[in-house]
Amino acid sequence: MTLKTKEYKLRIPSQTDNLELIRYFVGRVAEKVGFDDEDVGKIELACDEACTNVIKHAYSDRSQHQSLDIAIKLDYQKLTLIVTDHGKGFDPQAIKIPDMKEYLAELKVGGLGIYLMKTLMDEVTYDIKPGLRNQVSMVKYFINKKDSMVVNNSKKA
Amino acid sequence: MEIKTRTEGAVRILEMTGDLMGGAELDRFRQCIDEAIEEEKVNVVVDLGKVNWMNSSGLGMLISGLTSLRSSGGDLRLANLTERIRRPLQITKLDSVFQQFTSVADAVKSY
Numbered sequence: 001m002t003l004k005t006k007e008y009k010l011r012i013p014s015q016t017d018n019l020e021l022i023r024y025f026v027g028r029v030a031e032k033v034g035f036d037d038e039d040v041g042k043i044e045l046a047c048d049e050a051c052t053n054v055i056k057h058a059y060s061d062r063s064q065h066q067s068l069d070i071a072i073k074l075d076y077q078k079l080t081l082i083v084t085d086h087g088k089g090f091d092p093q094a095i096k097i098p099d100m101k102e103y104l105a106e107l108k109v110g111g112l113g114i115y116l117m118k119t120l121m122d123e124v125t126y127d128i129k130p131g132l133r134n135q136v137s138m139v140k141y142f143i144n145k146k147d148s149m150v151v152n153n154s155k156k157a
Numbered sequence: 158m159e160i161k162t163r164t165e166g167a168v169r170i171l172e173m174t175g176d177l178m179g180g181a182e183l184d185r186f187r188q189c190i191d192e193a194i195e196e197e198k199v200n201v202v203v204d205l206g207k208v209n210w211m212n213s214s215g216l217g218m219l220i221s222g223l224t225s226l227r228s229s230g231g232d233l234r235l236a237n238l239t240e241r242i243r244r245p246l247q248i249t250k251l252d253s254v255f256q257q258f259t260s261v262a263d264a265v266k267s268y
Contacts, residue, residue: 016178016180019176019178020176020210023210041240041241041244045212045244048210048212049213052178052212052213052214103249104250104251104253104254112216112217112249113212113213113214115213116212116213116245116248116249119248120248
């Protein structure tokens with residue numbers, strides 16, 4: 001049996017004004033494949049954060065090619081959202097995920113975007129090739145992993 | 158994003174409309190907070206009822222306002238949060254930092 005997969009793509013100029021349209025695109029696909037309102041909101045917010053990072057940081061040199069590619073891949077168990085830019089890239093190892101206890105105690109400004117992405121989605125990975133292609137891939141499973149473990153355990157019992 | 162300001166008694170109210178996403182909007186918001194501090198109206202209510210969207214930059218904007226006002230002896234309290242706006246606050250646990258009210262009137266009364 002071959003697994004059915006689907007892919008939706010959007011190429012759009014990397015501009016803050018387009019974030020609403022990007023969220024709409026991502027949100028409607030997530031809705032169409034059956035995510036509830038809460039998960040649709042989470043996917044929209046994670047995508048917004050990833051795209052905002054590109055707009056703010058990847059294309060600070062305006063001479064660079066400034067498009068943003070959003071791809072949504074669907075298979076039987078998950079939605080994978082891939083945001084690709086052709087900007088300057090970054091070292092994902094150098095990103096410090098804030099310790100929220102410390103963050104709340106000191107009330108720092110900024111640095112929450114990547115924390116949000118990691119918290120909102122089930123998996124976040126980077127593939128960075130500076131100046132050529134930078135990708136962030138974010139996965140949301142149709143069945144929450146914790147729920148799936150409960151189902152599996154109850155099957156065993 | 159648009160910001161309308163008004164004052165009720167000693168409380169400055171900022172009515173926000175549109176998307177809270179930092180950028181150029183941050184300057185306008187900072188200006189409103191600076192004016193409130195200069196005019197000694199350091200107890201501020203931010204009405205989020207007409208805000209469609211907020212990302213981490215918008216959150217940063219609110220935190221920056223909160224810290225400035227608290228260091229001037231005041232506070233920044235939130236009113237009329239929709240579910241969509243509450244989500245980033247809950248996920249980052251910043252909902253424990255901001256006092257939230259279901260109406261501007263209740264937020265004003267809390268001071």
